[in-house]
Amino acid sequence: MEFSLDYRPYRFKLNQPIALGMLVTGYREGIIIRLIDDSGKTGFGEIAPVESFGSEPLENAQTKLDSFYGRVTLDAISTLYQEGYGCTQFALRSAVKSIFKTAAYPQSEVYSAALLPIETNPFSKELRACKAQGYRSIKYKLRPEAQGGISYKGLVELLDAVQDTGLKIRLDANETLSLEESKRALEILEGYSHSIDFLEQPLDRMLVAEMIDLSYEYNIPIALDESLSTMGREICSYSMPESMVWVIKPSLGDLNLLSDSHKNPLVYSSVFETAIGFSAILELQDSTYDGGLGTQSYFEDSSVVYPSSGMPVQTGLWTQAMSETLWNRLQ
Numbered sequence: 517m518e519f520s521l522d523y524r525p526y527r528f529k530l531n532q533p534i535a536l537g538m539l540v541t542g543y544r545e546g547i548i549i550r551l552i553d554d555s556g557k558t559g560f561g562e563i564a565p566v567e568s569f570g571s572e573p574l575e576n577a578q579t580k581l582d583s584f585y586g587r588v589t590l591d592a593i594s595t596l597y598q599e600g601y602g603c604t605q606f607a608l609r610s611a612v613k614s615i616f617k618t619a620a621y622p623q624s625e626v627y628s629a630a631l632l633p634i635e636t637n638p639f640s641k642e643l644r645a646c647k648a649q650g651y652r653s654i655k656y657k658l659r660p661e662a663q664g665g666i667s668y669k670g671l672v673e674l675l676d677a678v679q680d681t682g683l684k685i686r687l688d689a690n691e692t693l694s695l696e697e698s699k700r701a702l703e704i705l706e707g708y709s710h711s712i713d714f715l716e717q718p719l720d721r722m723l724v725a726e727m728i729d730l731s732y733e734y735n736i737p738i739a740l741d742e743s744l745s746t747m748g749r750e751i752c753s754y755s756m757p758e759s760m761v762w763v764i765k766p767s768l769g770d771l772n773l774l775s776d777s778h779k780n781p782l783v784y785s786s787v788f789e790t791a792i793g794f795s796a797i798l799e800l801q802d803s804t805y806d807g808g809l810g811t812q813s814y815f816e817d818s819s820v821v822y823p824s825s826g827m828p829v830q831t832g833l834w835t836q837a838m839s840e841t842l843w844n845r846l847q
């Protein structure tokens with residue numbers, strides 16, 4: 517099966533600088549791709565790499581797209597991940613999926629965790645606001661105190677406030693903790709286990725064995741994020757407890773890490789895609805935890821993001837016509 521392939525790069529301004537992996541940037545750059553099948557049906561997809569997570573750079577994605585000379589087959593798409601083009605593969609697969617979609621997906625609701633700013637304190641007012649907006653879970657970036665993060669005393673105050681509101685919390689350390697700091701944090705979290713989703717990526721991405729050990733040692737789920745995208749399928753060779761959470765970034769090709777026998781709970785996470793990539797993630801329905809999808813509000817131009825208001829997010833609100841409009845703007 518063959519499709520005609522075209523693509524258009526984009527560069528959209530963000531309303532504040534964001535950390536895209538290790539790069540702090542005020543812009544999001546990517547590529548929108550368009551496939552058309554022989555009957556004239558059209559589908560769109562988005563390449564939105566994060567290079568410090570091991571993604572192919574945009575230039576490489578573009579060179580790869582050029583190598584197809586405007587025609588691409590399903591077979592060629594299926595091998596892209598092994599060739600190092602996970603982001604390109606997700607874009608092309610999303611486009612194929614939308615071409616084959618015969619009817620509109622039944623609408624459903626997708627929950628995402630709210631990101632609590634690191635400098636929030638006292639916490640209770642902000643947490644009550646999240647609850648009032650419909651959130652069930654919040655995310656907080658956990659840093660060592662020496663790196664501007666919260667003190668252990670502050671962490672206890674935060675957890676007390678979370679417990680009072682009935683929300684759940686996930687703490688994302690983004691590889692910044694030492695083993696000792698991880699253990700200290702986990703000991704505190706164990707006192708609030710009913711309010712904790714997980715502790716995400718406490719240690720460096722390569723220290724998977726150490727994080728597996730922490731999972732056995734403590735009663736709090738450990739989530740792998742940076743480790744997954746960077747190590748690729750090598751991660752599947754580790755034996756780990758079924759409580760360990762996998763943070764899957766579909767735009768980076770992470771769906772390739774999942775097999776039919778996969779048992780670990782999943783969190784789907786967006787990486788600052790426009791609505792084209794974002795809506796493809798929303799259609800993945802088997803996430804165990806509320807998603808990490810709070811990226812849309814960072815785009816300055818609201819016409820390139822998913823048209824939702826409030827929590828939960830309704831699926832199916834981004835239409836083919838909206839994709840066409842965005843595509844036409846990029847020429």
Ligand SMILES: [Mg+2]
Nearest residue numbers: 688716717741
């Ligand atoms: Mg993370």
